[in-house]
Amino acid sequence: MAPSDASRRRVLDALSHREPDRIPVDFGGTSVTGIHVSVAAGLREHFGLERRPVKIHEPMQMLGMVDEDLATALGVDVTGMPRRKAHFGFTFENWKEWEFNGLEVLVPGNFRTTTDENGDVLLYPQGDTSAAPSGRMPKGGYFFDAIIRQNHFDPEHLDPADNLEEFQPLPEEDIAAIAQPVRAAQATGRAVAASFGGTGFGDIAAVPAVGLKDPRGIRDVTEWYVSLRSRRPYIHAIFEKQCETALGNLKRIHAAVGNGVDVVYLCGTDFGTQTSAFCSVATFRELWFPYYKALCDWIHANTSWKCFKHSCGSVERFFEAFIEAGFDIINPVQCSAAGMEPRALKAKYGERLVFWGGGVDTQQTLPFGTAAQVRGGGPAALRDLRARRGLRF
Numbered sequence: 001m002a003p004s005d006a007s008r009r010r011v012l013d014a015l016s017h018r019e020p021d022r023i024p025v026d027f028g029g030t031s032v033t034g035i036h037v038s039v040a041a042g043l044r045e046h047f048g049l050e051r052r053p054v055k056i057h058e059p060m061q062m063l064g065m066v067d068e069d070l071a072t073a074l075g076v077d078v079t080g081m082p083r084r085k086a087h088f089g090f091t092f093e094n095w096k097e098w099e100f101n102g103l104e105v106l107v108p109g110n111f112r113t114t115t116d117e118n119g120d121v122l123l124y125p126q127g128d129t130s131a132a133p134s135g136r137m138p139k140g141g142y143f144f145d146a147i148i149r150q151n152h153f154d155p156e157h158l159d160p161a162d163n164l165e166e167f168q169p170l171p172e173e174d175i176a177a178i179a180q181p182v183r184a185a186q187a188t189g190r191a192v193a194a195s196f197g198g199t200g201f202g203d204i205a206a207v208p209a210v211g212l213k214d215p216r217g218i219r220d221v222t223e224w225y226v227s228l229r230s231r232r233p234y235i236h237a238i239f240e241k242q243c244e245t246a247l248g249n250l251k252r253i254h255a256a257v258g259n260g261v262d263v264v265y266l267c268g269t270d271f272g273t274q275t276s277a278f279c280s281v282a283t284f285r286e287l288w289f290p291y292y293k294a295l296c297d298w299i300h301a302n303t304s305w306k307c308f309k310h311s312c313g314s315v316e317r318f319f320e321a322f323i324e325a326g327f328d329i330i331n332p333v334q335c336s337a338a339g340m341e342p343r344a345l346k347a348k349y350g351e352r353l354v355f356w357g358g359g360v361d362t363q364q365t366l367p368f369g370t371a372a373q374v375r376g377g378g379p380a381a382l383r384d385l386r387a388r389r390g391l392r393f
Contacts, residue, residue, distance in 0.1 A: 007077035011191035011262065015306050015328065015354055026356070028066035029078035029193040030265045031058045032310045032331055033356070036142065037105050040064030047073040053097055055106040059086050059123065060135065060205065062100070062143045068188070079185040081194040081261065084177045086111075088135060089126035089211030101140065122147075125213045134210035146208035150219040160237035162217030166209050167198050167242045170249050175256050182260040193308070195265040196253055199246045201239050201291050202228070203269045228279070228287065235287060243291040247298055259304040263329065266295060272313020275338045281317055289325055296326025308356065314338040316345065323352050333358025 006021075013020040028034045035043075040054045041064065055065040057080075066076065085091050086108065094109030110127025119139030125131055135144035152162070178196070185192040200206055207224045209215035218224050228235060269288070271278050279287075296307045309327040311318070314337040322330060333355045335342050342358040360366050360377035 005189050007188075007190040008192075008262070011077050015262070017351055017354070023359070024077040024191070025075055026078040026193070027071070027074055027076050028057075028063070029076075029080040029191075029263075030195055030308070030310075030331075031061070031063065032265070032268055033078075034058060034061065034063035035066070037062050037064030037100065038103060038142070040066060040070065041103055041105075043074070044070055049073065053104045053106045055095060056108075056111075057082055057092070059088055059107070059111060060144050060146075060210070064105070071188075071190075077190055078193050078263075079188045079190040081178070081181050081185050081192060083195060083197065084174055085197075085211070087206070087210055088123060101142070125211050128213055131213040134208070134212075146205070146210050148208055148220050149215060150223065151214065152216045153218065153220070153223070158217070158231070158234055160217075160234055160241065162215075163238045164241055164245075165212060165216065166206070167245050169245060170198075170252065175252050178253055179256045182257045186260050191262040192260060193263040193265060194261045196249065198242065198249055199295055200267040201242065201269060201288055202235070203267060205268060225278075228283075232287065239288075239291045243294050246295060250295070250298065251302075254303055261303075261305055263308050264299065264305045265308040265310070266327075267292070268310040270310075270312045271318055272311055272315035272334070272337060274336075275314055277314060277317060281321060284318055285321055289321060292325040292327070300326060306354075312337075314340060316340060319345075319349050319353065323349070327353070329354045329356050331356040332362065334362070336361045336363045 007024070010020040010022065011024045014024050026033045028040075034057070037054050037056055044051070044054070047070065049069050057063055057065045065082075066074070071079070082092060088111075090108050090110035092108050095106045096109055096111075097104050098107045098111065112124050112127045112129050114122050114129065114133070116122060121137040121139075121141075121144075122133035123135035123137070123144055125134045132147070132149055134147050134149065136147050137144045182192060182194070202224070204221055204224070207221060208219050218227055271284065292309075299305050299307055306328040307326055308329040308331065309322055310331045312332060312334050314334075315330075316339040319330070330353050333342060333345065334340055335358050340358075342355070345355065345358070360374060365373050365377065
């Protein structure tokens with residue numbers, strides 16, 4: 001094996017439930033495993049790398065791109081395939097400098113903002129400042145929150161097509177634009193992770209449709225959660241059509257890139273809270289399971305891709321259903337949540353699920369612990385930190 005392929009082999013071993021030479025590392029491979037732009041800039045300085053503004057590859061969370069020199073310094077084993085468009089609907093091109101809390105960063109040309117009377121930064125869908133803003137970063141904040149724009153809501157005349165405007169067959173230019181980044185990612189010798197969009201069923205980050213100038217349908221987060229209970233035929237109609245469109249797009253994407261992708265991030269819908277869940281397992285199986293299974297079944301039957309599912313919180317109760325649906329990978333493994341102790345999860349599910357995360361508590365140990373506690377990472381470090389700070393959650 002060529003040395004340049006060691007990282008990819010390490011990841012593939014883990015994905016195949018074989019013991020790798022060491023734990024694979026991912027920083028920035030997906031939008032749910034990324035690092036904030038300020039951290040990326042700080043790491044560049046720490047490693048003595050060329051001083052230059054970091055590109056934003058996910059504006060909602062203000063995630064910074066991990067360039068090749070930083071990936072090498074960090075020993076990263078996964079390369080993310082950059083998406084052509086941001087959630088806010090503009091393409092990643094025509095980069096320009098933008099000042100962010102005193103830090104110079106690079107943003108796409110149509111990343112257009114204004115500042116309101118409170119000092120909050122407002123971001124606009126597709127870069128159109130004549131439309132209502134769709135994102136808000138509070139003064140001194142670090143990321144954007146979606147602005148709810150539910151201007152056409154009529155509960156007596158709902159049309160599922162209104163909630164499907166953003167889930168359409170990909171234009172040919174979008175399909176063509178995917179192939180080159182995949183080849184570039186392969187050339188790094190790392191495993192390739194991709195997110196092609198359109199496969200997140202009810203992902204609450206996507207419900208407000210921040211990339212649409214004037215979204216229709218159910219776009220308020222609270223109304224969406226209410227609808228999961230009270231308007232299930234409507235939700236099924238959305239998911240059915242979205243799934244049909246997603247399968248069509250995946251077939252066309254696979255025809256363009258083949259098995260150049262190793263992992264496909266499908267969905268970021270969260271099902272867990274800190275101590276419980278947003279719904280019962282029965283509800284999950286009735287409302288989400290059929291559509292997840294349809295996507296995973298097609299991927300496993302036609303590609304070598306592995307299916308990646310993100311869900312924060314206490315989600316162990318869903319693992320059997322996740323496995324039956326066909327998910328190979330679970331992220332982030334929130335070890336601070338109830339029932340999410342990594343060793344117990346590994347012992348029970350380790351031969352059937354790959355845990356992409358869980359090595360450190362990201363709520364307390366990582367942001368507030370000492371360097372030694374962060375290196376310790378898991379529940380023991382978390383218990384020590386809680387005791388030191390008098391925490392009881």
